[in-house]
Amino acid sequence: MIIWPTVLERFRKEILSASLAGVHWAVAV
Numbered sequence: 001m002i003i004w005p006t007v008l009e010r011f012r013k014e015i016l017s018a019s020l021a022g023v024h025w026a027v028a029v
Helices: 005-026
Strands: none
Touching: none
16 A cells, blocks of 8 residues: 555645644634
């Protein structure tokens, strides 16, 4: 399963950027 870590990493980065965007919006508002 070579593809699994890549998918996991991409998913983690998506969650991270989404949470950062949420924090940014919370601070902006």
